[in-house]
Amino acid sequence: MVGLGLRRDIAEEILESRTLTPDFLEFAPENWMGMGGAWKRVMEQAVEKYPITCHGLSLSLGSPEELDWEFIRELKDFLDENQVKIFSEHLSYTKSRNAHLYDLLPIPFRSDAADHVVERIRKVQDYLERPLAIENVSYYTPVAAEMSEIEFVNQIVERADCRMLLDVNNVYVNAFNHQYDAKEFISQLPLHRVEYIHMAGHEQVEPDLIIDTHGQPIIDPVYELFDWTIGQMDPVPVLLERDYNFEDTDQIQSELVQIKGIMKKHWKVEHESA
Amino acid sequence: MKTDKKIFKSASIIAGALLTTTLATTPALGADILAYNDLGTGAQVRSHLIDVNSNQVNGQEANAVKFGELKCGEGKCGEGKCGEGDKKKEAKKGESTKSEAAESKSAEAKCGEGKCGEGEKKETTKKKKSDK
Amino acid sequence: MSLREETIQIQELLGEYCRTGEEQELPGVTPGRIQHYRRLVWNVVSDTLATAFPITVAALGEDSWELLVDDFFAAGLPQTPQVWKLPFEFYRFHADRETGKRIRKRFLDDLLLFEWMEIEVHTMTDRPYPEFVAEGDLLHDRLAFNPEHEIVQLEYPVHTHPVSQATEMKGEYYALLYRLPGSGNVQFLALSVLNTYIFTRLQEADVPLNEIKGEFARVAGIESGRYLDDALKKFFGDLLDRKLILGFKRE
Structure with missing residues (x-):
C-alpha cells in the first residue's frame, strides 16, 4: 500500500479521487483534533474512504519537559475515535522551557537522553494502548553528541520495545549532511521493527547542506536508496510526504506510482496492515 | 478558548451599553431602527480590509511601530534587542493571496523540519549581550 | 528523570x-x-x-x-x-x-481578536442544532437560532473601517460571525447595540418575539407599536434568510 499525507490544500482533490489515488492517508492529529465544521467533515470523509495512520508532531518525546498528559488524553480519544492502528512520532523534541517551538529539534545523542526518551516512549505506549512507531528525523547538526546517531536510535528503539517509522529520505539527508554511508546506516537498523516507511522530497540549500522540506519531488538517489532498503525488509506500507507545492498533482501521483512500482518489484503480495 | 470578555453571550452584559447609547441618542423609530451591515464572507471581509488598510499604510511612516515603543520599559533594553534593525527584509511569497483564497485561515503544522514558509523569511541570529 | x-x-x-x-x-x-x-x-x-x-x-x-x-x-x-x-x-x-x-x-486588540474569531468560528467544535421546522411566524413562534455563532464587542470599528479612521471612532461596536450550515464558511455581520441586544435577549429568553418586544422597547427607549413590529420582522426575517436563524421551534 502506498499512502499520502492528508493536507488541507489537497484534501478535496484526494477525497474526490481526481488525480491523486493513494491507498491510505496519514494525518497529523494536531492539525485535526478538536476541530468542528468543514474540516471535521473533511476528516470524517477521509476516515470513511481510506485506511488511516497518524503521525504526531507535538509529543516532544525528547524534551526535558514533563509529558503533556492533557494533550496525550485528547490524542488517545482522537486515535480511538478514528480507529487509528498505527501512530508514529518523531525522535526529537519540540518543546523547551515551557514553550512549544513547532519544529523538530535534535536530541543530544547521549545515553542519559536515550534513557529519558525510552522511559517516555514506554509511558506513552502504555497510555495510548498501542505501539508507537518512532521516526528517525533529519537533523542539520549534532548537539553535544556522546555517541553516534545509529547507536542512539538503536538503543532507544530496542529498549523501548517500540516500532519504527523509517524515513528513507531522512537517512539520505542525514548521510549527505553528516557525510556517512546511508546504506550502512540502514543496514544497522532493526528493520524487523519497521512499521512503515516515509518517502519525501528535499532541497539542497548549500553545497554541503540539504533541508528536509517535503516540498519537492523525490530525487532519484532517494528512490535508489528506497529500492535497496526494501530489498532487505518484509513488506510494510509506504507513505509519500508532501507538505506544499501541490500545484502539479499529476507529478505527485506519478511519485505514488513510482513508489508502488518499486514495492511490487520486491514484494509480490500487497501489504494490508495500514 | 473563549476566555475573553469581549466575546460574550449574555444580553445583560450589553444592557448598560444599550441604555447609555439610547439615552444619549434616542433612535428614530422606523423600519430601519434595526438596520445592520452584511459584511459578507471571511474572504470578502479580509480582501476589503486588507485593501483599505494597505492603502492607508503605504507611504505613511508615522504608522510604523517604533521598536523602542514596543521593547523598552520592559526591562529588556540592553539585552541586545533594542536598536536591532538589521533584519533581512525579504518579500513574502504569495502570502496575502494564500490568506485571501483560503476559506479557513487555520494553519497546518507540518511534519519535519520547518516546512512552513521554508525559504520565505530569513530570521537572523542576534549577538549575545556579552559580544556587543 | x-x-x-x-x-x-x-x-x-x-x-x-x-x-x-x-x-x-x-x-x-x-x-x-x-x-x-x-x-x-x-x-x-x-x-x-x-x-x-x-x-x-x-x-x-x-x-x-x-x-x-x-x-x-x-x-x-x-x-x-x-x-x-x-x-x-x-x-x-x-x-x-x-x-x-x-x-x-489602540485598535490592535480589537483587530487581532476580530481576525482570530474567524478561525474560532470556522473551526470550533460543532454545536448541536435545535429541532426546528421551516414554516412559522416570526413574532409568535419561538425562533431556532443557528448555535454556531459568536458576537464580538469592539471598541473601534476595525471590522468596517480602515484603522486610521476606526481609531477616531471609539465606541461600542458589535461584529457577529456565524458558520453557514452546509459549507461551514464564516459570514460576518456588523450589528448595532440594539440589534445585538434583541438578538441575544431573544435567544436567552427562548420565547416568541412578541413576548419580549415590550421589554425591548422599554430598554431601548423606543415606542412599541407597528413600526417596531415591522422592524423586528424585517431584522429577524433577514436573519432567517441568512441562515442565522434556522427556522421555528414547535412544541
Whole structure:
C-alpha cells in the first residue's frame, strides 16, 4: 500500500479521487483534533474512504519537559475515535522551557537522553494502548553528541520495545549532511521493527547542506536508496510526504506510482496492515 | 478558548451599553431602527480590509511601530534587542493571496523540519549581550 | 528523570536560541548549521501568524508586524501543541501586555481578536442544532437560532473601517460571525447595540418575539407599536434568510 499525507490544500482533490489515488492517508492529529465544521467533515470523509495512520508532531518525546498528559488524553480519544492502528512520532523534541517551538529539534545523542526518551516512549505506549512507531528525523547538526546517531536510535528503539517509522529520505539527508554511508546506516537498523516507511522530497540549500522540506519531488538517489532498503525488509506500507507545492498533482501521483512500482518489484503480495 | 470578555453571550452584559447609547441618542423609530451591515464572507471581509488598510499604510511612516515603543520599559533594553534593525527584509511569497483564497485561515503544522514558509523569511541570529 | 543537568541545559539553550535568536554557546555543533533551526522555527511561527492576521499585517506594515511576532515568540511561551491555535495565544499575549496602548495602535486588540474569531468560528467544535421546522411566524413562534455563532464587542470599528479612521471612532461596536450550515464558511455581520441586544435577549429568553418586544422597547427607549413590529420582522426575517436563524421551534 502506498499512502499520502492528508493536507488541507489537497484534501478535496484526494477525497474526490481526481488525480491523486493513494491507498491510505496519514494525518497529523494536531492539525485535526478538536476541530468542528468543514474540516471535521473533511476528516470524517477521509476516515470513511481510506485506511488511516497518524503521525504526531507535538509529543516532544525528547524534551526535558514533563509529558503533556492533557494533550496525550485528547490524542488517545482522537486515535480511538478514528480507529487509528498505527501512530508514529518523531525522535526529537519540540518543546523547551515551557514553550512549544513547532519544529523538530535534535536530541543530544547521549545515553542519559536515550534513557529519558525510552522511559517516555514506554509511558506513552502504555497510555495510548498501542505501539508507537518512532521516526528517525533529519537533523542539520549534532548537539553535544556522546555517541553516534545509529547507536542512539538503536538503543532507544530496542529498549523501548517500540516500532519504527523509517524515513528513507531522512537517512539520505542525514548521510549527505553528516557525510556517512546511508546504506550502512540502514543496514544497522532493526528493520524487523519497521512499521512503515516515509518517502519525501528535499532541497539542497548549500553545497554541503540539504533541508528536509517535503516540498519537492523525490530525487532519484532517494528512490535508489528506497529500492535497496526494501530489498532487505518484509513488506510494510509506504507513505509519500508532501507538505506544499501541490500545484502539479499529476507529478505527485506519478511519485505514488513510482513508489508502488518499486514495492511490487520486491514484494509480490500487497501489504494490508495500514 | 473563549476566555475573553469581549466575546460574550449574555444580553445583560450589553444592557448598560444599550441604555447609555439610547439615552444619549434616542433612535428614530422606523423600519430601519434595526438596520445592520452584511459584511459578507471571511474572504470578502479580509480582501476589503486588507485593501483599505494597505492603502492607508503605504507611504505613511508615522504608522510604523517604533521598536523602542514596543521593547523598552520592559526591562529588556540592553539585552541586545533594542536598536536591532538589521533584519533581512525579504518579500513574502504569495502570502496575502494564500490568506485571501483560503476559506479557513487555520494553519497546518507540518511534519519535519520547518516546512512552513521554508525559504520565505530569513530570521537572523542576534549577538549575545556579552559580544556587543 | 534520567536527564543530566548538563543535557537539560544544552537542550534548553537550543530552544532558547530558536525562540529569541540570541546566540548561545552550544557544544558539539557543526559551524554554520544551528542558524537553520532558528530560521525554520521562526518561519513556522511567522507564517502561521501572518496567515491568521492578514488585515493586521496590512494595517501595521510588515516591519512593525514582525516586531510583534518577534516579541511574542521571544517572551510569549506558546502553550498549545496545536499550531493552528497559536494565533489566539498571540492575541492574548499582546492584549495582556497592552501592546496596542504602548505602541499607540489602540485598535490592535480589537483587530487581532476580530481576525482570530474567524478561525474560532470556522473551526470550533460543532454545536448541536435545535429541532426546528421551516414554516412559522416570526413574532409568535419561538425562533431556532443557528448555535454556531459568536458576537464580538469592539471598541473601534476595525471590522468596517480602515484603522486610521476606526481609531477616531471609539465606541461600542458589535461584529457577529456565524458558520453557514452546509459549507461551514464564516459570514460576518456588523450589528448595532440594539440589534445585538434583541438578538441575544431573544435567544436567552427562548420565547416568541412578541413576548419580549415590550421589554425591548422599554430598554431601548423606543415606542412599541407597528413600526417596531415591522422592524423586528424585517431584522429577524433577514436573519432567517441568512441562515442565522434556522427556522421555528414547535412544541
